[in-house]
Amino acid sequence: MDWxxxxxxxxxxxxxxxxxxxxxxAIGLNVHFGxxxxxxxxxxxxxxxxAYGFAISTIAGFPIWAALLVAVACSTVFALVLGIPTLxxxxxxxxxxxxxxxxxxxxxxRSTALTDLTGASSGLRGDSYKETFQALSPFDDGTTTLxxxxxxxxxxxxxxxxxxxxxxVVLACLLVWRLMxxxxxxxxxxxxxxxxxxxxxxxxxxAYKMQALVLGGVIGSxxxxxxxxxxxxxxxxxxxxxxxxxxxxxxxxxxxxVFGPVxxxxxxxxxxxxxxxxxxxxxxxxxxxxxxxxxxxxIVVGVTLMLLVIFRPQGILGDKKELAxxxx
Amino acid sequence: xxxxxMTLLTLVIGASPASxxxxxxxxxxxxxxxxxxxxxxxxxxxxxVELDVAGPEQVAAVTGDDGRWSARLTAAGDxxxxxxxxxxxxxxxxxxxxxxxxxxxxxxxxxxxxxxPLGQPTAGGGGGGTDGEGDDGATxxxxxxxxxxxxxxxxxxxAGSSAGGGFSWSRLAQQASAGIVFGTLLALASVGLSLIFGxxxxxxxxxxxxxxxxxxxxxxxxxxxxxxxxxxxALAVVVGAAAxxxxxAGIWKPLRRKRVGLTQQLIVTIGLAITLQxxxxxxxxxxxxxxxxxxxxxxxxxxxxxxxxxxxSLAIALVVLGAVSYFLLGTRVGxxxxxxxxxxxxxxxxxxxxDRIIRLVWTxxxxxxxxxxxxxxxxxxxxxxxxxxxxxxxxxxxxxxxxLGTAFGALVGSLVIGLVVELSNLxxxxxxxxAGALVILILVLLLRPQGILGRAERIG
Numbered sequence: 136m137d138w139x140x141x142x143x144x145x146x147x148x149x150x151x152x153x154x155x156x157x158x159x160x161a162i163g164l165n166v167h168f169g170x171x172x173x174x175x176x177x178x179x180x181x182x183x184x185x186a187y188g189f190a191i192s193t194i195a196g197f198p199i200w201a202a203l204l205v206a207v208a209c210s211t212v213f214a215l216v217l218g219i220p221t222l223x224x225x226x227x228x229x230x231x232x233x234x235x236x237x238x239x240x241x242x243x244x245r246s247t248a249l250t251d252l253t254g255a256s257s258g259l260r261g262d263s264y265k266e267t268f269q270a271l272s273p274f275d276d277g278t279t280t281l282x283x284x285x286x287x288x289x290x291x292x293x294x295x296x297x298x299x300x301x302x303x304v305v306l307a308c309l310l311v312w313r314l315m316x317x318x319x320x321x322x323x324x325x326x327x328x329x330x331x332x333x334x335x336x337x338x339x340x341x342a343y344k345m346q347a348l349v350l351g352g353v354i355g356s357x358x359x360x361x362x363x364x365x366x367x368x369x370x371x372x373x374x375x376x377x378x379x380x381x382x383x384x385x386x387x388x389x390x391x392x393v394f395g396p397v398x399x400x401x402x403x404x405x406x407x408x409x410x411x412x413x414x415x416x417x418x419x420x421x422x423x424x425x426x427x428x429x430x431x432x433x434i435v436v437g438v439t440l441m442l443l444v445i446f447r448p449q450g451i452l453g454d455k456k457e458l459a460x461x462x463x
Numbered sequence: 464x465x466x467x468x469m470t471l472l473t474l475v476i477g478a479s480p481a482s483x484x485x486x487x488x489x490x491x492x493x494x495x496x497x498x499x500x501x502x503x504x505x506x507x508x509x510x511x512v513e514l515d516v517a518g519p520e521q522v523a524a525v526t527g528d529d530g531r532w533s534a535r536l537t538a539a540g541d542x543x544x545x546x547x548x549x550x551x552x553x554x555x556x557x558x559x560x561x562x563x564x565x566x567x568x569x570x571x572x573x574x575x576x577x578x579x580p581l582g583q584p585t586a587g588g589g590g591g592g593t594d595g596e597g598d599d600g601a602t603x604x605x606x607x608x609x610x611x612x613x614x615x616x617x618x619x620x621x622a623g624s625s626a627g628g629g630f631s632w633s634r635l636a637q638q639a640s641a642g643i644v645f646g647t648l649l650a651l652a653s654v655g656l657s658l659i660f661g662x663x664x665x666x667x668x669x670x671x672x673x674x675x676x677x678x679x680x681x682x683x684x685x686x687x688x689x690x691x692x693x694x695x696x697a698l699a700v701v702v703g704a705a706a707x708x709x710x711x712a713g714i715w716k717p718l719r720r721k722r723v724g725l726t727q728q729l730i731v732t733i734g735l736a737i738t739l740q741x742x743x744x745x746x747x748x749x750x751x752x753x754x755x756x757x758x759x760x761x762x763x764x765x766x767x768x769x770x771x772x773x774x775x776s777l778a779i780a781l782v783v784l785g786a787v788s789y790f791l792l793g794t795r796v797g798x799x800x801x802x803x804x805x806x807x808x809x810x811x812x813x814x815x816x817x818d819r820i821i822r823l824v825w826t827x828x829x830x831x832x833x834x835x836x837x838x839x840x841x842x843x844x845x846x847x848x849x850x851x852x853x854x855x856x857x858x859x860x861x862x863x864x865x866x867l868g869t870a871f872g873a874l875v876g877s878l879v880i881g882l883v884v885e886l887s888n889l890x891x892x893x894x895x896x897x898a899g900a901l902v903i904l905i906l907v908l909l910l911r912p913q914g915i916l917g918r919a920e921r922i923g
Contacts, residue, residue: 174726174729220905220908220909221908221909224908224912226726227666227725227726227729228908228912230666230729231666231859231863231904231908232904232905232908234856235856235859235860235901235904235905236901236905238856238897238898238901239898239901239902242894242895242897242898242901243895243898245894246892246894246895247892247894248891248892248894248895375852376737379733379737382730382733383734386730426748426749427745430741430744430745431741431745433737433741434737434738434741434742434745436737437734437735437736437737437738437739437740437741438734438738439734440730440731440733440734440737441731441734441735441738442734443734444727444730444731444734445718445721445723445727445731448727
């Protein structure tokens, strides 16, 4: 068996752009769920909107900062539209509304009626919107090898996207760390623990929840941009399963912690890659085909999610006293 | 309409779930994959069909034992894919001869698909394949095409439901009848969801998988074990009931006893849904499974063309729903069920065995969902690993619209949702029709969260 190659591939997942994008999305979800207790099951919808906003406006000729603004604006509007009616209702109503809204975004995005705008179910090709991001790169074209890892400097799955994505992840972690220690963050935690108590202190619970929903959604939309930069915007790869992976990542690492989402994302993708690569080497094709090994990986994810929620809802880094998922 | 189908068929460039028996081609930054799956009109893989891919490079491809072909390309650009019709299995023809040869543009680092559906060359019939729910990770999975991989019902118009624009009274009647059939089948599946929510307060996101289980069990009994359809359907319902019973006994009762909160349980149902979906995919692959191979005969009722199967399904569904209503209204156990649904604590205090009732609700709910799955699989012409997941939100919409926790609300809500889904075809493109139902779901939650038949109470 080719252990060095397997270990290289698995270790490569630790800092892959996808891992960063999922970590960022989980950080956004952490603002919703970990800090405020909002059950957002439509994080993939925020990401997809961010991706569409960025890609479509770039194709329309916007510079990169304007395209990013469009992505952020899309998710802000989405959060407001979702939040205004539902934040006054019970928690599981927000869950159903967000999951339905994310599906609506996906179904409308993949509809043939919008082929000119979104490319329907085949989506938008990566080269059509990558230019502005790659032009920002300070590196020369070509490839660089660092230890066992070789990637191109700028194109697609590059060092440049890795650096940019992880810098943003670190910034988001810093932001959450600051927020958790700020008076604003303490109010959010209060809402998570006991909404009525906070309300009786004269705080506008609704406004705080809305701010949290928008902030987490904006982080989600940036995650969506980083998710699609090394590939293409494909609505069907950003549906409900994606939201569920983000939840698994958050609960695995530990909700209401600063590094939980990052640790969760790294573990999630390395373990999946480990199952996939080792499975391909060890299990003969007659017992499990390569596709089945991949599906086996997702089965492991599903079972992990169930066991985590039942036996260790605080995840790896969390504090059980701080996070009881059911507060209402 | 033919044009619409054409567009649907051509627009299948991209990633979709992997179900290959052989690892054919993995796109990476230097290579691109062009591929698809060719199935006979009966849904079996077409083996040994030769294709020629010409463009910046020239590659020949042959379909394997799983009907799958792929071409590995290292240059981007437009490729002309030509299918050699003389290599098709005996008696098979291209459904759309005009689409051969076809031009596909290929981008490095991604998978593109070119589909050649087989069957009678008609303008109507089922739609083509579509990209499935991507289980996309760091690597783009190889493309699946053909009839497989798609979400059943999302793009594939079921028999009796016509896609495309234009309004006429006969189309209205056609769509309305399709809506009533779809709504009734949806009702079967959602009654259990509503009762489970009523008695335990749990939003069961794994209910869709019970529907899928019914469809897949019917497929196994009817196709693998070769039993008559009625027997297969009945056995599938038994399997569903057993699965419902086992789920409550194995997971939900221990969790209730452990006093695990409802939100936690909700996330557990999501974990269960993921697990079951991929277990189905593990054993049955990512493509559509046809419970019945033959195309069902149709009947003309006034302006409406409907399949015999749909009529029989409708009759079965109505009888079963009648029986459920009688059970809830006319029997002691049914009254106890409604009492638990109304107020579990009070019901327990009046001497009703709440746990026994909940077990019963899970069992009956599982059986009804399985029956719904069997009939839905027949109605949509095929079942697949994600059939239940696709209609899960429609079930939630129906149940919420009718009033969460009320069994009759689920009936009314399902009919409304069924009609909305099919009638919205008249005004919006058919691939957006599920979105209409979801918009209703959101509007109901905003305007009348207790639903049509629910009791107004303070929520939140």
